[in-house]
Amino acid sequence: MGENELDTYSALKSLISQLESTCTNFNGRVIEVRGDGILALFETATSAVEFGVELHRIASQHNQARPENQRIKFRAGVHLGEILIDERGIHGDNVNIAARLQEIAEPERVYVSAAVYDQVCNRLRYGYEFLGSRQLKNIISPVSTYCVRSEVSGATLAGTMRPDLPVDLLDRPDTPSVAILPFSSTSGDESDNWIAEGLTDDIIMNLSKFRNLFIIARNSSFFFKTQSMPPKEAAQKLNVRYIARGSVRRSANRIRITAELVDASTERTIWAERFDRKIDDIFDILDEVTECIVAATAVMIESHEKQRMVKSAPSDLEAYSSVLKGQHHIFKYTRNDNRKAQTFYQSALERDGGYARAAAALSRTLNIDWRYSWSEDSSGALEKALSFAQRSIELDPTDARGFGELGYVNLYRKEHDAALQSYQRALALNPNDADMHSDYADALAHYGDNETAITHLQQAMRLNPYFPDQYLWHLGGAYYNLRRYEDVIETVNKMNNPTEGQRMLAASYAQLGQTDLARQITDKHRTAHPNFSLSRWATVQPDRLEEDTQHLVEGLKKAGFDRA
Structure with a gap:
């Protein structure tokens, strides 16, 4: 106006x-x-x-x-x-x-x-x-x-609160438990938010590599971004002992970061520090802040584990900026945001061809394109995702992200042993990555090891209490393979997105003989996905055991999915 x-x-x-x-x-x-x-x-x-x-x-x-x-x-x-x-x-x-x-x-x-x-x-x-x-x-x-x-597809992957989160899911672990709350931007400039978000994300990623720490996943930590909440209350919601938080302020060519670590049980600040540096020193600042937080929690970590924390930093600040801006979009999981993230990651690689993190992130956007058919060349997107995952590993074999992307691509290429090996390498490098536990569980379920898959999903939900529907989707798949149809129904009904779980829900009701209810759900699915083809879907399923695929096809046919 x-x-x-x-x-x-x-x-x-x-x-x-x-x-x-x-x-x-x-x-x-x-x-x-x-x-x-x-x-x-x-x-x-x-x-x-x-x-x-x-x-x-x-x-x-x-x-x-x-x-x-x-x-x-x-x-x-x-x-x-x-x-x-x-x-x-x-x-x-x-x-x-x-x-x-x-x-x-x-x-x-x-x-x-x-x-x-x-x-x-x-x-x-x-x-x-x-x-x-x-x-x-x-x-x-x-x-x-x-x-x-x-955007129905994106909601399956986006982190979310749960109205009925099981109490036992949030038992405090024996190891020191930490949640890094999103650093705030106090510059008054919206464009500076990416710096604060990026630093928070990197600190979480670096700390999660330590086996002697229990780190809350990014999705759950970032639920507190817009909430002014005392550390004790945030710690109670996540059931952790320590809360780390801070702020970022940029002025001209300088950046000031304040950080503190709070023992939530006593509400005592056990460590606080201010970092005032030139903006060009941002990589050194990240390492310094992370090291201080680790030291303040008094966790004894062997020297070779410390070395894992040192990631390969890009040679160009603009490349780092592009990756952080890409992170801002990729976690929204919409078609437009995924395309924007892809552009930022491509820009980072153009400026620094040796930036492993950008290659892994670009592979992820191509995976998402393939999964939801957001790309005109669907099969080509998967092949490109494979090449960027391999490139990420070649550039930095100590970064779990590249192995995780390689595991996902190999799964849908139906190279199951290679997929499991990639996920195992990823979790060896980063045992606290909740999404990695969930993706590995999905691969295990498609391999036929459903009990182990359920264990990893339970660990993923504890690390990431505000987990996305995808975790429940994977859990429902493992239960279905085990013929635990009532558990499938209970699990899928907890999904905030009711559409994407309807195939599994309909098949489970059909297997229990509740055909009328199964067919009602099938009709709802047909309205949402009028082009769904059961025969094509059966060829895409990455099950190692043909009997698992046929078991689900049988349930879907009983539910009426083969009707014209």
């Missing part, structure tokens, strides 16, 4: 008018236009959520013709409950909750309450990311909140 009031008002008015007319297509009606937003009432929660997703599509289409700094983005909040109606409109606490959910929502996202989630989770083909109980302005009780993810 400040730059061009007339143009902004005209664009907003046009958008609001379009949303008003579209609302009726979803059995809704606009009650009131409030400045730059609308209050609408719908017949069902399903219609309200569908409209919420549609309004973002309309705004996105409108923005394509506008410069980046002139694009209009909305937030949406949806709640379900009784309301008061009079000649002036609709009122009451439930209306206020919807409004407050809209206020805390991220741009281009739909936030819904648990009441709405319960109604729509099995009706709409979206992913649902549990955000925990949120205290909303002027609302007495906290509201359990979910973010609707319209």
Whole structure:
């Protein structure tokens, strides 16, 4: 408005008018236009959520013709409950909750309450990311909140809270346990966030290589990024003893990093330090901060283990910057973000062809492209992923990431022994990598060693309490191979994304003789994935034992997946 009031008002008015007319297509009606937003009432929660997703599509289409700094983005909040109606409109606490959910929502996202989630989770083909109980302005009780993810595939891989996390999952380990909370950026510049995130990510990765430490995974640590929470409370949520946190401030060509390590049981800061350096010394700063945190926890580590912590740093600061910016996008697991991450990693390798971490990360983006058919040349993406994984290992044979990517590629090339060996090398280098434990478990299940797979998945969930749906997906697969159909059903029903687990769910109900329920789930899956081919899927499955593939095919046929 400040730059061009007339143009902004005209664009907003046009958008609001379009949303008003579209609302009726979803059995809704606009009650009131409030400045730059609308209050609408719908017949069902399903219609309200569908409209919420549609309004973002309309705004996105409108923005394509506008410069980046002139694009209009909305937030949406949806709640379900009784309301008061009079000649002036609709009122009451439930209306206020919807409004407050809209206020805390991220741009281009739909936030819904648990009441709405319960109604729509099995009706709409979206992913649902549990955000925990949120205290909303002027609302007495906290509201359990979910973010609707319209990109179904990505929601399976994105880390998320769990409404019903088992208590025994968070038993404190015997070894010293540490959570590195996201370092904050105090520069006031959004572009500096990548430095803070990158340093946090690297510290977690470096510390996780030590067998004598128990390190909470990145996904779970980063759930605390936007929460101002005392160290003791964060430690209680993750059930760890030590909390490390800090801040990053950049000014001209200098960078200042503050870090502290807190013993959460006593709330005592046992170590604190400030690092004031030239920005060109960022690699030395990372090593110094990591070393100090390790020393402060008084963990006795053999000298050869210390050497593993020294990663191959790039020769170019811009290459490092590109990798950190890529990390910001890759963990969002959407098609567009994966493509942006890919571009950043390619840029890093162009500037420094010997940067192993960039090669491994680029392999991961190509794997994701292959998994979700986001690339026009699907088979080519897998072959490229293989070459970059191999290149990463050649450049730095002490980095677990390259071996992890090689394990994933080999699994879907159906080279099972090579896949397991790669994962074993990766976990030997980095025994605290939660995602690596989960991926290794998936490979073990496809190999036929399901009991061992379950053990690794349990370890992954403890290291990463806010684990992605993928962990449950892998666990359900191991249970299905063992004919533990009730456990499959219980596991898959805990997924926040109800769509991606439906094949396994339908097959399990069918194997238990509950054919009607199985076929209902099959019909929902067919709506979400109309091009699904059972015969093609059977050829893609990387099972070593043909009997395992046929066992699942049998269940899917019983559930009606072979029907035209």
